[in-house]
Amino acid sequence: MEDIRTRMLEAAEALLDASPDGDISTRAVCDAVGVGAPTLYRQFGDKNGLLSAVVDYGFDRYLSVKRAATPSADPVADLRSGWDSHVAFALAHRAVYRMMYSPALAGVPKAAEEALRLLREVLDRCAEAGRLRIAPDLAAQMIMSATIGVALSLVTQPDTYTDEALPIRVRNAIFAAVLTDTPTTPANTLAGAALTLSAQLRSTPTEALTGNEKALLHDWLTRLTT
Secondary structure, three states, rough: OOHHOOOOOOOHHHHHHOOOOOOOHHHHHHHHHOOOOOHHHHHHOHHHHHHHHHHHHHHHHHHHHHOOOOOOOOOHHHHHHOOOOOHHHHHHHHHHHHOOOOOOOOOHHHHHHHHHHHHHHHHHHHHHHHOOOOOOOHHHHHHHHHHHHHHHHHHOOOOOOOOOOOHHHHHHHHHHHHHOOOOOOOOOHHHHHHHHHHHHHHHOOOOOHHHHHHHHHHHHHHHHHH
16 A cells, blocks of 8 residues: 555646646645645645655656666667657656756756666667767767657647657667667777777776776777767
8 A cells, every 4th residue: 555655746746747837736735635734744844845755756766667677688779768768757747757857956866867877877888889979978968868858848848749759750860879870890980999998898897907007098098989
């Protein structure tokens, strides 16, 4: 059985989804769950605390899917799946997603940083397989900003962004900019080879180099990728 806190968070999300102006009252949340205002104040402090908890709850559900994903033998397929699941989550939780990536937030939630880190891990695997054109950090920023932009457009302006294939079109365009169709080898491009070697050094333990030597080599390889 769900605890009272979870029930209140889910009630708040349902009310936000149904709200024409994106706002809710604490009384409506209490009425939906069948509790009094003191219960809400004990759980969340006030309305701002409730809305902040709704954002955290949204990120928890979003990240639970990312954390549970089992890497396949094809990192590019995993990257594509990650994009699709991000957009699907946004469409299934429109009001909460809008709050999760709202510019009105006082600071970037730690969960958003974790989402970017998990994306970076998949891109490191792509680099290790020789499939990246650019450095993983830059690729992660490009992909995440594009994913959020598409998802927010669909969520906040559904009457304008009516093309159901838009997320796939943008995904394919961004992936074409950061990925190669075939694995890069030293015979292809120097930058691609440097990306691949840098990723392999990060993922494969080796005692052939000291810590300082590894850091210096990573610095050289990063310069070659640009």
